[in-house]
Amino acid sequence: MKVIIAEKPSVAREIAKVFGATTKKDGYMEGKGYTFTWAFGHLLQLAPPQEYGFYGWNVQNLPMLPAKFKLSIRKVKTKDGIVEDPSVKKQLATIQALFDEATEIIVATDAGREGELIFRYIYYYLKCKKPFKRLWISSQTDEAIKEGFRNLKPGTDYDTLFNSAHCRSQSDWLVGMNATQALSLSSGTRAVLSLGRVQTPTLAMICSRYLENRNFVPELFYQVAIQPDKDGQVFKAVSVKNFKTKEEAQAILDLVEDVGSGFPQGGHILNVEAKPRKEPPPLLHDLSSLQQEANKRKGFTAEQTLNLLQGLYESKLVTYPRTGSRYIGDDVFAGVPALIDHFKAHADFGKQATLLSTAKLNKRSVNAKKVTDHHAILPTGEPAHQLMPDKQAIYDLVVGRMLEAFSQDCIKEVTKITVQSGSLFTASGTVIHTAGWRAVFNETDDEKKDEENATLPKVQAGENLPVIDKALLEKQTKPKPLYNEASLLKALETAGKEIDDEELRYAMKDSGLGTPATRAAMIETLLKRNYISREKKNLVPTETGLAVYHVVKHQQIAQAELTGNWEKRLEEIRGGASVADFQEEIKAYTRTITKELLQTGKSLVIKPTEKVLAK
């Protein structure tokens, strides 16, 4: 009997379907001489400190450097405290029984570093010795699965991938557990002051943005605006230059040849530039972009969106939610026309779906090379009945985005008029000619409406127009806004883009800080630690968060570069580089950071009850 093990039930079911195996058992499926079972993500994790004899939180134990890491069953919080997750224990027993009977194991966990780790931890924990092969596919269509099975790889091909995964896991444990205890113990408070490779740089980003925002000194500047009149249609043009002083602006204002100053035709059109602009549709959603969109439109937190989306996934209404790719492969694309047809009768999107069903589809989101473990989020086309309003809202964002992504470009005309009236002024305006993908939600551009004219009259160079009004505008420079969940998620994705070192920047280019699956939980961790709080839609640090930030802000553990550095080394390990060298470096770093925090933590001061208020 051959046993196929997937990362999660949904994938095992898909594979079983391709094999024509339909017999459902408790924790697995079978048929055609195969058995199909699954994990639920990581069933096993590196054992906590007490399992190596590091009892309690004690300076004497630090740094904790286990000679050999152990694995333990994933824990869950209950009213009786933290216990081994019973559903995990049960599934592990099922897997063990199947492995015992297996002649061969086929590993079908997700095609990536963590997928490899999920399987290997199970395999080693169960002390299994059976041979295994690896299924390596990046989409779960029937054809991709069949092709993958025709092309199974030797399990040992992925030994170095496992090494890199195991190193990642150990390093996070060593640095996180030790730094957390060191800071918590030395601070003298009884609070848990957690630190980690991902959470601490994130906290640092929130704190530094907050301080920058709070300490920002706005500068006044001045502009001059005029209102030329073309046959009764008035538009607004603004001085090309900004002025530091009111006097400079006043001098320009005085030069304006407006009607009131005795110039009946004092607005000279110097130039009219009308450029058509194609605006391609947005890419399909991955988890992060959907969380950002839902936060902007609905105010949902990253965690809420993930939970709602998980619910839709479990009801089989959307594809796998925790994806980091905004693309689909050609095989999935082949099914898109039929998928779009499902929404022809949809209340809001029916019109666009009908339009699309006969149109040429935009293939911007189709790129098999950019599909990683999972493709972008799509609706499945299963009928969605009577969803709760919040769930419906998320579902509509997924469906709407699908229709947008496969629609044609939006064609705009961007017009810029240059007017001379004493000095130079410009007016700009955008007219949409063909809505294209923008027809789906029927919304115009996001934010930058401030200075734009909705419509500009048709004017030609050489015309002279009356200027019927003029004004001196007083404006202020603005600070970068505080982070909210949407902008923070975006910043986490792109963290690393500003790293100076080219190699580190490259190593982080596909990852950012954290992963799509973990970012929502990480934000919740910072909230739970009372490091940050929500003030309206913004995320602002508390006194505790700022106090921790001040202690660690110059340390490596607070920099996104740390992840870049690790990713670079882990990639080398995957390519066959020495595991021991990296482990020694991590141990050395653990010793250093622990020692430093035991010292500097003493200077940490928290004003316990007081919360920082957002401006």
Next chain:
DNA sequence: GCAAGGTC
């Protein structure tokens, strides 16, 4: 009591 990673 603690990391980051995955999933129900």
